[in-house]
Each structure stands twice: as C-alpha cells, then as structure tokens.
Amino acid sequence: MESIEDLIESLAGDAEPVRPxxxxxxxxxxxxxxxxxxxxxxxxxxxxxxxLAERLHSPIFIAEMASLVFMVCSxxxxxxLLSFPDLYQRGxxxxxxxxxxxxxxxxxxxxxxxxxxxxxxxxxxxxxTLSIALLSLLPMFSIFRSLRKNASTHAGWAGVNAVLYAFxxxxxxxxxxxxxxxxxxxxxxxxxxxxxxxxxGLWLGKKLxxx
Amino acid sequence: xxEADLESLMGKALEGDRQSYAxxxxxxTRFLKPYLSLRLREEHEVDDVLQEILLSIHKARHTYDGNxxxxxxxxxxxxxxxxxxxxxxxxxxxxxxxxxxxxEESLAEPVTENAFSYESIRGExxxxxxxxxxxxxxxxxxxxTAREVxxxxxxxxSAVKVAAHRAYKLLRKKLEE
Numbered sequence: 001m002e003s004i005e006d007l008i009e010s011l012a013g014d015a016e017p018v019r020p021x022x023x024x025x026x027x028x029x030x031x032x033x034x035x036x037x038x039x040x041x042x043x044x045x046x047x048x049x050x051x052l053a054e055r056l057h058s059p060i061f062i063a064e065m066a067s068l069v070f071m072v073c074s075x076x077x078x079x080x081l082l083s084f085p086d087l088y089q090r091g092x093x094x095x096x097x098x099x100x101x102x103x104x105x106x107x108x109x110x111x112x113x114x115x116x117x118x119x120x121x122x123x124x125x126x127x128x129t130l131s132i133a134l135l136s137l138l139p140m141f142s143i144f145r146s147l148r149k150n151a152s153t154h155a156g157w158a159g160v161n162a163v164l165y166a167f168x169x170x171x172x173x174x175x176x177x178x179x180x181x182x183x184x185x186x187x188x189x190x191x192x193x194x195x196x197x198x199x200x201g202l203w204l205g206k207k208l209x210x211x
Numbered sequence: 212x213x214e215a216d217l218e219s220l221m222g223k224a225l226e227g228d229r230q231s232y233a234x235x236x237x238x239x240t241r242f243l244k245p246y247l248s249l250r251l252r253e254e255h256e257v258d259d260v261l262q263e264i265l266l267s268i269h270k271a272r273h274t275y276d277g278n279x280x281x282x283x284x285x286x287x288x289x290x291x292x293x294x295x296x297x298x299x300x301x302x303x304x305x306x307x308x309x310x311x312x313x314x315e316e317s318l319a320e321p322v323t324e325n326a327f328s329y330e331s332i333r334g335e336x337x338x339x340x341x342x343x344x345x346x347x348x349x350x351x352x353x354x355x356t357a358r359e360v361x362x363x364x365x366x367x368x369s370a371v372k373v374a375a376h377r378a379y380k381l382l383r384k385k386l387e388e
Contacts, residue, residue: 007262008236011269018228020276085271086287089279151271153291211270 012203024080025033031076035169046188069108071100072168075161083150119181132170133208140166217281263292343378
C-alpha cells in the first residue's frame with residue numbers, strides 16, 4: 001500500500017491543468033462534415049457520373065446512397081464514442097454500425113433483384129477497389145490521428161469503425177463518379193472489399209490505438 | 212464519498228489542483244481495491260494492477276469532462292487494465308506450458324527417486340529458478356514426495372511434477388555442457 005501512496009503522490013505532483021477532450025458528438029459532426037467536404041472536392045476534381053441527375057430519380061439508387069451515408073455516419077459516431085474509455089457512457093450507440101450494415105445489406109439485396117435483366121458489367125474490375133482504397137487513405141489517417149489522442153478501451157472495434165468511415169467515404173465518391181448501374185459490379189468491387197477492410201481495421205485498431 | 216464529490220474533485224484535478232487530484236486517486240483506490248480483490252488471488256497482484264490502473268487514469272484523465280458520472284469512467288479503465296493483466300498472465304502461462312505428451316512418460320515415474328545424489332549437483336540446483344530449486348531441494352534433500360511438496364508449496368501435485376521435470380531438463384542440459 002505504501003508504494004501505491006507513493007505513486008499517488010508522484011502522479012499528483014505531475015498534475016498540470018489539462019484540457020478535456022472534445023465532446024464526441026462534436027467530433028462526430030466534424031468528421032461527417034469533413035467526409036462530405038472531401039467527397040464534394042473529390043467530385044469537383046474527378047467529375048461526377050454523367051447520368052447523375054437521372055440516377056437521383058431512382059428510388060433504389062437513393063436508398064443505396066442513403067444507407068451508405070447512414071453507415072459512414074454511424075461508423076464515425078461509433079468511432080468517436082469508442083475513443084473514450086467508458087464509451088462516453090453511451091454504450092449502445094457504438095453498435096449502430098451493425099444496424100446500418102444490416103440496412104445496407106437489405107437495400108443491396110433489393111437492388112440486386114431489381115437489376116433484372118442485369119446491367120452490363122463495366123470493362124474494369126479491381127481498379128474500383130483500388131480507387132476507393134486510395135481515396136480513403138487521407139480520411140483514415142485523419143481519423144486514426146484523432147482517435148490516438150484519446151484512450152480507447154475497445155481498440156479493435158474502434159479501428160473497424162474508423163476504417164469503415166474512411167472506406168465508406170471513398171465508396172460514396174466512386175458511386176457518384178462512376179457511371180455504372182451493374183449491381184454485381186458494385187457489390188463485388190465496391191462493397192464486398194469492405195469486409196476485408198473491416199478485418200484490416202480490427203488489426204490496425206489494436207496496433208495503433210494501444211495506450 | 213458521493214459521486215458528485217468525485218466529479219467535483221476530478222473537475223478541480225483537471226484544472227491542476229494537486230491536492231484534489233491526490234484525494235481523488237486515494238478515493239479511487241478505495242473503491243477499486245475490493246473490485247480487484249474479488250477477481251485476483253494474490254495481494255501483490257491486486258497492488259500491481261491497481262498501480263497500472265492509477266497510471267492509466269492519469270494518462271486518460273483528459274477523456275473525462277465532468278459531464279458524466281466518474282465511477283463508470285474509472286471502472287471502464289479498471290476493467291480494461293484487468294483484462295490486460297489476465298491476457299498477459301494467461302498468455303505467459305500458456306507460453307511456458309509443457310506439452311502433456313512431452314512429460315507423459317515421466318509422469319508415471321516417481322520423480323522423487325533419482326540416480327544422482329543431491330550433494331553432487333547442489334551447486335547447479337541452486338542456480339535454477341527459485342521455485343524449481345526449492346522443489347528439487349525438498350525432494351532430494353528432505354526426501355519429500357511430490358504430493359508432500361505440493362502440500363507444502365500450495366501447488367498441485369501435477370504442477371510439482373511438471374516443475375521437477377523442467378528442472379531436470381535444465382539440469383541435464385547444464386551438466387551436458
């Protein structure tokens with residue numbers, strides 16, 4: 001007990017004024033705003049798909065985009081809460097990305113059934129995954145940098161959400177940029193890689209968010 | 212101490228009030244100690260984990276903003292460090308584990324009977340890890356059986372046999388050098 005008392009004395013001796021971490025809901029707003037701005041500027045540079053106005057009248061395309069945005073937003077919120085040791089005492093919200101992923105899966109199943117006869121496949125394939133991955137590097141770096149400032153007790157899950165947020169941002173951009181209506185293509189090269197990316201996020205989280 | 216008092220102490224600590232911070236850490240120690248004692252067997256383990264938790268609370272104190280109860284925040288850190296401790300402890304235990312097939316033959320043999328005398332290898336035994344040295348000394352100098360050693364050292368009989376087996380392996384290696 002003596003050594004604990006010594007430790008307390010030493011820690012108290014080091015206690016400089018500390019500025020509390022930003023409220024996670026404000027951080028979430030910042031991240032979602034950043035993602036929106038990032039997609040907007042990326043589209044300004046790359047240009048949007050030429051049939052965008054037409055696609056925005058398609059309910060299934062709107063549902064797909066809405067569920068993707070829901071997934072990105074929920075992943076950002078979850079990551080933001082997970083950066084606090086006690087999840088900011090909002091434990092249930094951190095599992096919201098599971099609900100958003102389920103919604104997204106349902107929407108994509110409906111889209112798959114409605115894509116009949118199937119739209120023609122584009123000539124390219126893995127380049128889409130690569131483009132999304134490259135575009136997601138900057139948001140990923142930014143979110144991990146921000147998460148490392150706090151103290152996560154759920155590093156793996158925080159990593160999954162951080163990577164989903166970044167990769168989802170890239171996926172939104174590519175869906176608005178690439179003129180393809182083939183659901184088979186977007187499932188295979190845009191969205192299924194998210195599963196692999198999630199596993200990478202789990203590993204990255206455990207590596208990068210140690211404290 | 213009431214939850215509100217803890218929050219107020221933490222609020223002052225974040226502003227750099229060292230006395231409040233020390234008081235908060237003492238109070239935290241007070242409510243965490245029974246929590247840890249229920250989950251850890253040895254008193255020294257409780258103290259070790261408690262020190263880790265206090266250090267973590269210090270490192271992560273900026274993640275507490277005074278807008279939520281203090282105790283759940285402190286318990287979250289405590290649980291996290293306790294899990295870390297278990298992971299390390301059991302990970303280490305498994306790393307040091309011996310395959311049963313490796314010692315199957317010697318388990319059947321009486322470990323207390325050996326061809327060599329204690330005095331002839333006493334110097335080598337004393338250089339073994341402490342626990343193994345004590346076990347061999349009890350077996351070979353005092354003539355205890357594995358069961359008696361287990362009772363005296365508060366270990367399982369199989370654990371004594373495993374430790375003795377390891378010690379013999381080490382000794383053999385040393386003597387062959």
